[in-house]
Amino acid sequence: VRAREPGNRFEKNFPFAAKGGEDKINREFKIKTAERPAGPQIKYRLPRRARQREERTAMEHKKKISVAIDGPSGAGKSTLARAAAKELGLLYVDTGAIYRTVTLYVLRRGAEPKDAAAVAALLPEAGITMDYDPGGLQRMYLNGEDVTDQIRSQEVSMAASAAASHPAVRAFLLEMQRDMAKKRSVVMDGRDIGTVVLPEADVKIFLTASSEARARRRWLELQQRGVSGDFDQLLRETRERDENDMNRAAAPLRPAADAITLDTTKINFQESLARLIEIIRERTGL
Ligand code: DC
DSSP states (O other), rough: OOOOTTHHHHHHHHHHTTTOOOHHHHHHHHHGGGGOOOOOOOOOOOHHHHHHHHHHHHHHHTTTOOOEOOTTSSSSSHHHHHHHHHHHHEEEEEEHHHHHHHHHHHHHTTTOOTTTHHHHHHHOOOOOEEEOOOOEEEEEEEEEEEEETTSSHHHHHHHHHHTTSSHHHHHHHHHHHHHOOOOOOEEEEESHHHIIIIIOSEEEEEEEOHHHHHHHHHHHHHHTTTOOOOHHHHHHOOOHHHHHHHHHSSSOOOOTTTTEEEOOOOOHHHHHHHHHHHHHHHOOOO
């Protein structure tokens, strides 16, 4: 591990880190470039209507727009972010789905998601691609197989929280995420979008809700799918994932200094969406 030299690639990517104070993120990226496998591929098989809408938005604003949405699991980020992106003519990027796909590969290979070395060794073989279906939904592929639905299992959820804690995994996915925001106007959701992936995003939102409210929503969602869930267990798992995501050394979940916090504990979906769109419009002039 080399000491960080001023003006190197790391500092170009993380201008805020060069100013100091981002020790944890510095630690994360003291990975030698040679040790980093090339990141996954993205294919933009965007439906024509969505592409036209997004191009119009970018043209009207004469630049690419990026909206970063971070927050704990189960705060409704993906449903809200997707709906807001659609309304505003932006591309929705669910980065959690990308971490989940890496995790599914790790599980399938029988590796322990907590084992940093075992997970890192598998990355070069994990053929991850994504595209968008005609309905505008992001689909994930693992070595060519569509795994969009499989990555939603509770097993993958728990394992993803562990796998995503490894710096090698985060470094592996970083360029892919940045590249999308360079090429398209995006609403990107995750845990470290405002702090690490897109520190220059036009708007940063920290979307949160109490752990009880999040576990209750998950319980209802399961019920609607005809699956009975144990509320206490869901609450425990929600808290365990928060604990993992917030306390890891590499790019922990936390609001960016300039993020706007939107707490949805006491408001319903429609109210949350209206508020989210309002914040984005205010900040971007969309
Ligand atoms: O948003 P999600 O629940 O689908 O994310 C799955 C896991 O991936 C979650 O436990 C944290 C991790 N993740 C992350 O560390 N960074 C991101 N940008 C997105 C997800």
